[in-house]
Amino acid sequence: MSANTPPPLSVDTDRLLADLQALSAIGAYKSGVHRPTFSPEDLLARAWFAERLAEAGLKPEIDGIGNVIGRALSPRALLVGSHLESQPHAGRLDGPLGLLYGLAAARALRAAGLAPALDVAAWADEEGWFGQFLGSRSFLGEVTDAEIDAARQRSDGTPLRSALAAAGYAGRPRAALPPERYLGYAEAHIEQGDRLESERRRIGVVTAIVGMRNFIITAEGVQNHAGTTRMEIRKDAGLALCKLCVAIDRAFPAATGPGSVWTTGRMRFKPGEPSVIPGHAEMHFQFRDTDPALLDRMAERLAALIAEANDAGPCRLALAPRSTTAPAAMDAGMQQAFAAAAEALAPGAWMRMPSAAGHDAQNFARRMPAAMLFVPSIGGISHHWAEDTSEADIVLGARVFAAGIHRILATS
Amino acid sequence: MSANTPPPLSVDTDRLLADLQALSAIGAYKSGVHRPTFSPEDLLARAWFAERLAEAGLKPEIDGIGNVIGRALSPRALLVGSHLESQPHAGRLDGPLGLLYGLAAARALRAAGLAPALDVAAWADEEGWFGQFLGSRSFLGEVTDAEIDAARQRSDGTPLRSALAAAGYAGRPRAALPPERYLGYAEAHIEQGDRLESERRRIGVVTAIVGMRNFIITAEGVQNHAGTTRMEIRKDAGLALCKLCVAIDRAFPAATGPGSVWTTGRMRFKPGEPSVIPGHAEMHFQFRDTDPALLDRMAERLAALIAEANDAGPCRLALAPRSTTAPAAMDAGMQQAFAAAAEALAPGAWMRMPSAAGHDAQNFARRMPAAMLFVPSIGGISHHWAEDTSEADIVLGARVFAAGIHRILATS
Numbered sequence: 001m002s003a004n005t006p007p008p009l010s011v012d013t014d015r016l017l018a019d020l021q022a023l024s025a026i027g028a029y030k031s032g033v034h035r036p037t038f039s040p041e042d043l044l045a046r047a048w049f050a051e052r053l054a055e056a057g058l059k060p061e062i063d064g065i066g067n068v069i070g071r072a073l074s075p076r077a078l079l080v081g082s083h084l085e086s087q088p089h090a091g092r093l094d095g096p097l098g099l100l101y102g103l104a105a106a107r108a109l110r111a112a113g114l115a116p117a118l119d120v121a122a123w124a125d126e127e128g129w130f131g132q133f134l135g136s137r138s139f140l141g142e143v144t145d146a147e148i149d150a151a152r153q154r155s156d157g158t159p160l161r162s163a164l165a166a167a168g169y170a171g172r173p174r175a176a177l178p179p180e181r182y183l184g185y186a187e188a189h190i191e192q193g194d195r196l197e198s199e200r201r202r203i204g205v206v207t208a209i210v211g212m213r214n215f216i217i218t219a220e221g222v223q224n225h226a227g228t229t230r231m232e233i234r235k236d237a238g239l240a241l242c243k244l245c246v247a248i249d250r251a252f253p254a255a256t257g258p259g260s261v262w263t264t265g266r267m268r269f270k271p272g273e274p275s276v277i278p279g280h281a282e283m284h285f286q287f288r289d290t291d292p293a294l295l296d297r298m299a300e301r302l303a304a305l306i307a308e309a310n311d312a313g314p315c316r317l318a319l320a321p322r323s324t325t326a327p328a329a330m331d332a333g334m335q336q337a338f339a340a341a342a343e344a345l346a347p348g349a350w351m352r353m354p355s356a357a358g359h360d361a362q363n364f365a366r367r368m369p370a371a372m373l374f375v376p377s378i379g380g381i382s383h384h385w386a387e388d389t390s391e392a393d394i395v396l397g398a399r400v401f402a403a404g405i406h407r408i409l410a411t412s
Numbered sequence: 413m414s415a416n417t418p419p420p421l422s423v424d425t426d427r428l429l430a431d432l433q434a435l436s437a438i439g440a441y442k443s444g445v446h447r448p449t450f451s452p453e454d455l456l457a458r459a460w461f462a463e464r465l466a467e468a469g470l471k472p473e474i475d476g477i478g479n480v481i482g483r484a485l486s487p488r489a490l491l492v493g494s495h496l497e498s499q500p501h502a503g504r505l506d507g508p509l510g511l512l513y514g515l516a517a518a519r520a521l522r523a524a525g526l527a528p529a530l531d532v533a534a535w536a537d538e539e540g541w542f543g544q545f546l547g548s549r550s551f552l553g554e555v556t557d558a559e560i561d562a563a564r565q566r567s568d569g570t571p572l573r574s575a576l577a578a579a580g581y582a583g584r585p586r587a588a589l590p591p592e593r594y595l596g597y598a599e600a601h602i603e604q605g606d607r608l609e610s611e612r613r614r615i616g617v618v619t620a621i622v623g624m625r626n627f628i629i630t631a632e633g634v635q636n637h638a639g640t641t642r643m644e645i646r647k648d649a650g651l652a653l654c655k656l657c658v659a660i661d662r663a664f665p666a667a668t669g670p671g672s673v674w675t676t677g678r679m680r681f682k683p684g685e686p687s688v689i690p691g692h693a694e695m696h697f698q699f700r701d702t703d704p705a706l707l708d709r710m711a712e713r714l715a716a717l718i719a720e721a722n723d724a725g726p727c728r729l730a731l732a733p734r735s736t737t738a739p740a741a742m743d744a745g746m747q748q749a750f751a752a753a754a755e756a757l758a759p760g761a762w763m764r765m766p767s768a769a770g771h772d773a774q775n776f777a778r779r780m781p782a783a784m785l786f787v788p789s790i791g792g793i794s795h796h797w798a799e800d801t802s803e804a805d806i807v808l809g810a811r812v813f814a815a816g817i818h819r820i821l822a823t824s
Contacts, residue, residue: 087685087687087688088683088685089683128687191640192637192639192640193637193639193640193641193642194641194642194645195642210639212639214686222793223795223796224792224793224794224795224796225604225605225768225769225794225795226673226675226677226698226700226795227604227605227622227624227673227700227767227768227769227770228603228604228605228673228767228768228769228789228792228794229604229605229606229673229792230605230606230607230673230792231665231672231673231674233606233792236675236676238657238676238677238679239657239658239661239676241654242653242654242655242657242658242676242679243654243657243658243661245650245651245654245655246651246654246655246658249651249655253643260643261638261639261640261641261642261643262643263638263648263686263687263688263689264648264650264651264654264681264690265638265650265681265684265685265686265687265688265689265690266681266684266685266686267650267654267679267680267681267684267693268679268680269676269677269678269679271500271501272677272678272679273499273500273677273678273795274626274675274677274678274696274698274734275499275540275675275677275698275795276499276675276677276795277675277677278676278677279796281679284686286638286686286687288638288639322686355639355640356637356639356640356641357637357639357640358639377640380636380640380641380642380645381634381636382636382637382640383635383636383637383638383685383687383688384635384636384691
């Protein structure tokens with residue numbers, strides 16, 4: 001065995017699966033969970049996770065934005081993170097799995113007689129109930145108090161300040177990235193797509209995280225009576241956005257790459273009455289790719305389609321950017337450590353691949369070496385309670401993650 | 413003057429305009445009103461109208477479904493009706509104008525020394541907050557207690573029973589059509605379209621009221637992550653309904669008549685999250701025409717478009733009828749009375765035309781001779797607070813309506 005190949009760790013996968021079962025019971029919904037950020041169930045999950053960190057020998061803290069951070073005693077450490085909250089009525093693994101892998105790795109290092117130079121953190125609100133990656137961006141010093149003052153829960157409008165106060169987190173300091181402490185950042189996650197499954201692989205080593213651009217597109221028409229307004233003179237804002245969706249569906253394949261995705265996730269007609277022609281309509285549109293040039297090309301194509309719609313009339317469409325994230329490349333050395341661990345434990349059954357979903361790792365990648373490891377999602381399903389990963393893949397993922405971390409720590 | 417041409421009545425139009433101003437102040441919103449059925453403002457309007465009926469010598473009653481009926485002392489009478497409640501944030505004339513015309517006609521008959529053989533009624537919920545023409549259909553014996561038990565307010569879900577109890581109407585008997593009393597039914601209304609304006613006419617004598625078919629169309633796809641789900645495997649229910657809207661927009665002109673209209677008034681994607689591919693989507697679709705054969709043709713075309721969408725995939729669309737009204741012909745004799753009144757007071761400035769909106773008159777037309785009179789809507793705008801009619805047209809309409817009623821009573 002070379003210096004780069006440390007002895008394999010023994011991961012207590014029974015305990016991992018028991019942890020997963022216990023955590024999944026908090027806010028259980030069918031075979032998934034419903035844990036909006038700072039809901040009672042989410043707060044319970046944070047408290048539960050802080051206790052597990054303490055049991056694993058990591059000093060836990062829940063900070064002023066709801067981050068749950070367990071710190072090792074060592075002066076330097078690898079930072080492992082993911083998230084606890086869920087999308088609405090969604091899966092039990094999306095987020096929690098990465099945290100339980102971190103816990104399992106810390107326990108395995110300790111069991112092997114090694115000081116676990118590992119901090120494990122649940123970043124608050126990765127799922128964007130109140131904003132965009134609030135927890136990890138706060139830790140990185142990128143969130144101002146004014147942003148927190150302005151933030152509202154996306155579905156019920158609760159101010160973030162009220163939610164933090166109700167949680168008992170108000171007034172606590174927000175934890176900040178200590179200079180020099182971290183060797184890098186590692187995050188394990190379910191793939192949330194079907195690529196591993198369709199290529200019959202069990203582990204994905206992430207090469208880059210896609211960038212994403214989010215827009216709100218509005219159409220202004222004229223609200224009028226659905227019976228008495230002749231078809232010829234209508235300005236139907238709802239129909240205008242439906243036409244735009246279909247135009248995007250036709251035009252985008254030629255403007256995009258093989259990994260590009262685009263989605264209209266929300267559509268609203270106003271006033272939304274069966275007998276009233278919609279005078280206003282609004283849609284949320286987003287696209288993603290790892291290639292900044294392709295993101296620019298999609299943005300141009302979208303603007304052109306909206307300009308064409310405005311030239312054709314009769315409604316007036318407008319495009320407003322809502323949020324943007326840049327693509328993030330993963331660290332080559334850390335990728336190699338996970339690749340070697342995967343090849344050792346699952347020879348030939350792993351692959352390198354981009355992440356088509358956003359993750360806290362993309363924020364850390366701007367400040368330190370970062371890496372991500374994926375396990376397969378059955379049927380590619382996620383953001384739905386039916387999301388799942390086979391127990392064999394969950395267990396293999398925990399072993400590869402711990403072995404990869406062991407390699408990174410051994411070579412740092 | 414022949415026996416068919418009674419002396420002109422003198423309508424107190426100053427009082428009519430003052431009434432309109434007073435009624436429009438109840439629930440005022442910008443230049444219109446917001447008076448959902450059985451909202452506090454609507455209840456105030458009902459009480460106000462009952463007082464005006466009593467002042468006009470008509471015995472007022474508010475019945476167990478909220479109908480406000482003022483009865484003449486005569487054994488037989490012409491029934492005049494319309495409605496008090498509004499669409500959301502909509503116009504002040506849609507409904508109330510016809511009631512104030514009825515009041516003005518009763519006063520004018522009395523001022524001319526004639527017993528006003530006129531019952532004037534505000535039918536509850538013509539605007540369909542709780543159901544379909546509940547007030548007029550209740551009066552006609554077409555509403556069961558079970559229908560009332562099941563009815564809910566369309567936007568906030570309040571049970572109709574609770575709303576009636578809160579209004580103080582619960583436990584009152586529901587007024588019923590007395591056999592033999594009525595000579596016919598007359599209703600004046602704003603046109604709510606731009607046909608009178610575009611043909612430069614000031615009065616419309618309605619020939620028939622359109623039939624309408626309402627549907628809920630759903631699409632079932634697969635809810636999934638908007639980043640990780642490859643475009644090729646998506647089953648996007650939202651996109652499926654957008655495509656259907658555009659297909660309807662393309663196909664319907666060839667399947668319909670010159671007066672046909674069709675509208676998608678509501679569209680919802682579920683879960684409606686920016687980063688989730690909609691797994692379910694729902695739209696409200698309706699079409700209208702005076703010709704039953706054209707209504708059948710549109711229904712066939714719609715079913716064919718949905719079948720084509722299902723053949724093309726990948727989502728499953730389903731069509732559920734929500735409500736249907738049949739076209740209703742207006743009585744030839746009553747039409748002739750209003751036509752003669754219009755020609756006498758506005759020679760050459762009137763026309764015969766269908767009603768593209770539904771009205772309580774369509775229910776009465778099944779049981780007695782019925783007629784409708786229209787005044788122009790500026791810019792064809794209605795179901796919006798900007799709805800309006802010029803004061804000169806409001807005044808002319810009141811005179812033609814009273815004169816038409818005078819003719820009908822004189823020849824009955």
